[in-house]
Amino acid sequence: MDYDHQYYLITEDECSGVYMLNESRKSDERLGIELLSEYSIKRLVRGRGHVHVTWGDDGNFSPCDYHRVSATGLVSHKFKEVLVSFNLHGVEFYGADIENNGNTWSDHYLIHIWQNYRVLHHGRSRIKGSYVDDEFTLEKISLDERVLDDIPIEERLVFRMNEDVKYLYHESVVAALRAAGLTGMRFVKVADWSIGSAFTSEDEEDEFYDDL
Known part of the structure; x- marks a missing residue:
């Protein structure tokens, strides 16, 4: 074993867990539909993802490097670069904006992990x-x-x-x-x-x- x-x-963790983030209607519709797919969706996605805070004290919100969004995850550029360094099979990243109280953070990605066993x-x-x-x-x-x-x-x-x-x-x-x-x-x-x-x-x- x-x-x-x-x-x-x-x-x-306690940093990200105090907030709930979800995709908004501005997000590319194929991301919301296909992020759990067990195949590549590169040919289906045309636009960016958009995520907003739906629960938690949004007045104090500042993005972490990882948030659970759509079961797969929303990750920062730093997080993405670590994974990219491993040349992973069946893992894709789609640029996503986080919007909250008039602020926008544009250096995050929705991650799609379709390699499955x-x-x-x-x-x-x-x-x-x-x-x-x-x-x-x-x-x-x-x-x-x-x-x-x-x-x-x-x-x-x-x-x-x-x-x-x-x-x-x-x-x-x-x-x-x-x-x-x-x-x-x-x-x-x-x-x-x-x-x-x-x-x-x-x-x-x-x-x-x-x-x-």
Whole structure:
């Protein structure tokens, strides 16, 4: 089960989590429709994304490097540059403006992760429901090493689980993102994730760096 310790899920931290951001009607309509697609949407998107604050004290709002938007994420230019340095397969970025109280920030991107694999280990993962037609609520994740062993690592550094909308980041990518000093994000190791987990603890963060 080594892969359960090599991959992480991304979530908002106390910086970004106090706000909710969503796409506005000004956003390219294909972004709102296609961001969860399991294929490239470059030929479909013609314009920029537009995002606004829909919940939180917008009078104090200042963008973080990561916000959860449309399940996939809204990331800063700095965040994007870290990912681009890995030459990732099946990951695309679409320029997006954040608008709030007459201010506009134009250096963020909606991220589209369409590289996807069926990677849940049916014996070790825990679900409520049935694997038939993926009709379940995922309660605990364990990754199938038989699947991941057959995929070159450069093709699975960042990918989406096919069975459920979860995005997995390899530990090497997580280390680079953390080293960049970015804001708005926390990472939860797959082995530690459960349906009730929201944040990694400070001890887990320290343990991660100790292992580098």
